[in-house]
Amino acid sequence: MGKILMKGNEALAEGALIAGCQGFFGYPITPSSEIAEYMARKFPQLGGIFLQAESELAAINMVYGAAATGARVMTASSGPGISLKQEGISFIAEAELPCLIVNISRGGPGLGGIQPAQSDYFQATRGGGHGDYRLIVLAPSSVQEMMDYAIEGFDLADRYRIPVMLMAEGTLGQMMEPIYVREPVKPAIEKPWATTGCAGRSPNIINTLHLSPEVLEHRNQHLQRKYDQLQANESRAETFMTDDADLILVAFGLMSRVVKKAVIEARKQGIKVGLIRPITLWPFPDAIIKEAAEKAQMFLSVEISMGQMIEDIRLAVDGAVPVDFYGRIGIIPNPEEIYSEIIRIAEREGF
């Protein structure tokens, strides 16, 4: 089949269906609502469950219950709604219930605006709610990847029994691009832990309360081992022209495509620049950045925020070279702006 034109939010929703998603529980919020609307149209014909909850709190707890039955289920929202879901996400992380949580992100703090932003980076990559936990956070950069990562997100969630967050700027949710639609996937992972009624087995309990300090610590160590495994095996990034680069720009999501354009232009001027695009925001691709820091002279974090990912870049670089920052909020910097920033740094540093 050839390519078809799809909107980011709808490609993501279709990707979830391709992955065998059977339930969507959500609450309307711009710029994510098309995902819910798509599911509301599709699920009645497919035999899946679409339910508009009374609140984000209820929606994430419906996901908790539905995921506990072993079904592939999801929710989608945006910044303020994702904040409301944090209580449930903490419970889901500790209960180790696989599910997909989508943040079609907008600018904050507070009600902020509906313009694109990446300022939920801290919230997404630090767990977001109470307690020591992490999510796998995938950052697509195209409408094709909105679909692909939704499918992959469900696989990762099942394999590691972890909530997976897919975070994309509002623009990516709203824009249209031609994409290849993937073949349907049949979820293959057994879930003997699911609460489905105890016929023929002893009862399953899904619980996050651990009153004994020993058990609590044991649970946390168990989660930590999983997170260590994720850091070792699942961190991913795309690198572009980094081998001989003096200056390496780091950007994720849609922002990375703008940066790539500026990098190509700067290369035409003979400036040795490259790009690293983290695909997993957590686990963060530390090793790739650390390795690049052995040859590069400098890093530049380009974000649609006031500077959040830059902290992870600095941790990865570990003082080896300076890390500079360029960011806007509510406005995606255009390629010319990034190009000018590259030129300014190159002239200043003599690259």
Add this chain to the structure above:
Amino acid sequence: MKTVAARPESLTGAQYHYCPGCTHGIIHRLVAEVIDELGIREKTIGICPVGCAVLAYDYFNCDMLEAAHGRAPAIATGIKRMLPENVVFTYQGDGDLASIGMAEILHASARGEKITVIFVNNAVYGMTGGQMAPTTLLGQVTTTSPYGRKAEVEGYPVRMAEILAENEGSAYIARTTVNKPANVRRTKKAIKKAFEIQQKGLGFTMVEILSACPTNWGLSPVQALEWIDENMIPYYPLGEFKNKEA
């Protein structure tokens, strides 16, 4: 030899952690007996609250989940929607259901979720040490209403059975108590009716059970049972408020 009384199969037999004179134990047993009698243990999924019954997953011998404070009806919704053939119940206290979980319970009822809610109303926050609940009576002394609940300061106690009975989605709503044998029998009957109506798919079902908390009321177990008669029932009348089968 004939066995006349035994532990229901739907209870694990784990020793309860409840205080002396607390009526949670009676209510657990009634729920378990009903599950046994209906033969639904292997397809029942229960959800515990945050509150004194938070550990109920240790006591019920069926698949169980533990919820965040007040969110049990939303979790029950997620389960029941995915597994409509199963039987789903929540077990919630008054702080959990009528305060922090007001939105979840009201909307589960409005949507007519085919679940059964066991609502234990003892007019006080038990597990956290006797603070005022939304169901605390006017004049009742608690640790956060130390001079007695006053309408002009803390407002009025909420009558959940009456509120939820108003929702079209509610199929069975009753209020009972367990302070004397006859009332225990009536409570069991109501619980059974609620589970049966859930199985018939008629809508949302809830049994509100007036329950004793001698520890936080500062009364002996016997006095606490009398206190239900003297103080709770006049404000929280017993009876069926909705029965779509009737």
